[in-house]
Amino acid sequence: MKKTGAEIFIESLFKEGVDTIFGYPGGAVLPIYDALYKSRLRHILVRHEQGAVHMADGYARATGRPGVVLVTSGPGATNTVTGLATAYMDSIPVVAFTGQVPTELIGNDAFQEADIVGITRPCTKHNYLVKDIRDLARVIKEAFYIATTGRPGPVLVDLPKDVLNDSTEFIYPDKVHIPSYQPTYKGHPGQIRKAVNQILASKRPIIYAGGGVISSNAANELRQFAKKLGIHVTTTLMGLGAFPGTDPLFLGMLGMHGTYGANMAVTNTDCLIAIGARFDDRVTGKIDEFAPYAKIIHIDIDPTSISKNVVVDIPIVGDVRGVLKDMMKLLTAAKVREFKKGLKEWHGDIDGWMKTHSLSAAQDMTRKIRPQYVIERLYRLTKGDAIITTEVGQNQMWAAQFFKFKEPRRLLTSGGLGTMGYGFPAAIGAQIACPDKTVIDIAGDGSIQMNIQELATAVEYKLPVKVAILNNRFLGMVRQWQEFFYDKRYSYTCIGNKPDFVKIAEAYGGVGLRAKKPDEVDPVIKEALKVKDRPVFMDFVVDAAEDVYPMVPAGQPLSKMLLV
């Protein structure tokens, strides 16, 4: 039996095991929306296409399964760009379907035409324009395959309206055959052996783990590996949760706002084991002085990540999980015992660093609320059992510093692109994926306004997403840079005390709560946690003067931290 392109689209999503899509309709995708009307596929109607992509991204990060987006042509498609770029920078599997004008009009500046394949080429892992309905099923199959394999990433598929209306026999391919796309999973045994020998010969080893550990589902292997050898772990922002934040071997995050202990350990290590991380400039600081005494081992699935910023001594291209397993096979009990004996002094050094300049969320109850304290309380009152998303700015760094992530996929944050407006829709996506979990967006009063319209989505679907707004009346992180590096000339970073977030939440049909004094923080959080059927905004009126410490000024080595 023949099926239309729109029907094939929906059937193909079922074949891929998709249960939910995030979308927004328009002329070019009307055939799909008509087919959806009769379908049991769950469609979440967003209020802005950027929100749809961040929701799909949040869904993907929370579950490890690809997030799916459907939008119309032209403005619908261009509104997805920031979301796609966000997912691309953080290697998140998202598959976005965009409507397109009919094939015979492409290139004619037709109504609501945009060359979205051209526009998104540099911010997707791959993209397609389907010109012939006979290619549709294969392309969808390939899109999911490419998005979820190798180093994951977003894939966009552009669907002209005539292709959606056309019909053909529906045959969904079982297998993908793309000769030019063959990711490497298995690490080279010789390199693995070399790496293990290098580690066993070291006296001051450190593991530097990134988001690759999470996307490879290798948190267990990482924990076993680190525990077995007694090697401390620091992670990037993207890697938080890849190693239990409560473990004594955990040093916290490294880099620009990393802990003193992590940055000192990396500066002094003789063997840096980089796992699923990419030596981003926010992590390395001044590149020539990054881990200056170390032999560097780098495990990553993406060959382009290796020796891109830092020249490494022992590269291993492969899937982190498999490589860690292979490495552990080479660790005999005798060798491990011998190795651990040599670490005493180094562990002493690390303990010393961790004790000095440790992070503090201490609150003087007679003064203004400290944002760090709010996060500490969120952590305590949820017992750490929550999915946290963040916006971008100080809120993001404090969330990273003060919430302890015990498991992977518990912190969803825009690390690579640093997209303000990410956290709230991502939280909605995560809440849809995990209906029974507490999901909290830790937000700034600037960022939350970038996708605040999604309150309507959260209300409509009765999603109890919590938003903790650290309301400092400033674009705080930019203000901090102006304070440190521009002589306190606060140029256009004061955004004032409007709007009234409590009223906004209420206007949409959500709950609005406010804490102005430290002793109001706990009651507000407790109240919010009780709400199970609608979104809650918690407006924490915090001290605007707080800065994120430690801080390595951009371009400085990690050892040059500004401390409180």
Next chain:
Amino acid sequence: MRHTISISVMNEFGVLSRIAGLFSGRGFNIESLCVAETIDPRVSRMTIVTSGDDRIIEQITKQLNKLVNVIKVHDLTGEEYLERELALIKVNCNADNRAEVLSIVDIFRAKVVDVSPRSYTIEVTGDEEKIAAITELLRPFGIKEIVRTGRIAMARSPKAK
């Protein structure tokens, strides 16, 4: 240092712009680029001449490999390979100097492919130096127009021992 990189790609919509976009987006430079279908119409072959230190060239080849449509990337530099460019040169000439021009054409094993009362159009193939050399020799006569292809290159077959 200059490198000549040969790339096999799936002959698909947009592949050229993916590759060009990769170079511009990452700040790599392209000195020349040639592309055409191979004997298998599903596959095209590109020859790109680029430059950069070892780190950059390594990134270029890895980034190219990462593109979903790219089948194979081969940096020919440092190996035995053939390279050719083609140029069409329209040069002024008159009764007095025709013979001189023709002898230059002869020396370079070039061809005259179009003749008019006041000009010759010369076709020449060869490596970059050869094209540069003939251009220099023809320059004094007055070059009206010159069009060159980029470089195409192919690895030499291994010699029998």
